[in-house]
Amino acid sequence: MTARLEARAVRKAYRSGRGTVTVALDELSLSVADGEFVSIVGPSGCGKTTFLNCVAGLESYDGGSLVLDGRPIAGPGVERAVVFQDPSLLPWRSTFDNVGYGMALQRRVPAAARERRVRELIEFVGLTGFERHYPGELSGGMRQRVNLARALATEPELLLMDEPFGALDAQTREQLQVELARIWQAGRVTVLFVTHDIEEAIFLSDRVVTMTGRPGTVRSVLDVDLPRPRDPTVKRSAGFVALEEHIWGLLHSPAPARVP
Ligand SMILES: Nc1ncnc2c1ncn2[C@@H]1O[C@H](COP(=O)(O)OP(=O)(O)O)[C@@H](O)[C@H]1O
Ligand SMILES: [Mg+2]
Secondary structure (H helix, E strand, O other): OOEEEEEEEEEEEEEOOOOOEEEEEEEEEEEEEOOOEEEEEOOOOOOHHHHHHHHHOOOOOOEEEEEEOOEEOOOOOOOEEEEOOOOOOOOOOOHHHHHHHHHHHHOOOOHHHHHHHHHHHHHHOOOOOOOOOOHHHOOHHHHHHHHHHHHHHOOOOEEEEEOOOOOOOHHHHHHHHHHHHHHHHHHOOEEEEEOOOHHHHHHHOOEEEEEOOOOEOEEEEEEOOOOOOOOHHHHHOHHHHHHHHHHHHHHOOOOOOOOO
16 A cells, blocks of 8 residues: 555644744654554644644644655645534534535535535435534534534545544444444545544554654554454454553553653
């Protein structure tokens, strides 16, 4: 497989107005292959969001390189879609119009085909019957489904997700994990997924990347050798629990000193 995303020694520092410098990312290297589902887990404040925003092109970085399909990332692009914890929906637009909004802006797809695709996507995320509802009339889980459909509508090559289910209750969260796994399996979009939930990371991923505390860098990359499609019952299997404990241990022990 050819690497779709290649991060090499990415460094990012924030400078405040008073001159303080916070190094958020240091020497972060990671590659994500075409069609792969990769999760990043790490302690709060370790730079997960910063890294995802750099890949999205929403933040600049100060050192190293970030290359997507052979091209350096220099800003946002239509081949990348981002899903944040809080759905970025337009409150005055219906489910149908929120899902179709990005496509309409791109003007690549004729109106009739767009309408068909929006209907398919709404069905895909389990929201048929709610096309005319406004975000305020939907539950948190449903809003995040709309958000996911909206992100998929523009057919991104890389889907970037930052704790997308973090604000949902445990049951809704599990439902959406199952849906996301199914959607990924069906469409094989490449996904880079950030979470602080180890269980969620293992359940969804081909590989789980753990990060060290700030300045964030990659501590370890673990393969998830669990068959797909996965059912939530897999979370109780011996292989799953062993991996979960291993990752938990990594996140709760000091990282080995870095070679200068
Ligand atoms: N806009 C910003 N300005 C200054 N510092 C920031 C900014 N965004 C994040 N940081 C700092 O960078 C570090 C990493 O933050 P973040 O990427 O949000 O971590 P995570 O998503 O892993 O919780 C934190 O120490 C945070 O305080
Ligand atoms: Mg974050």
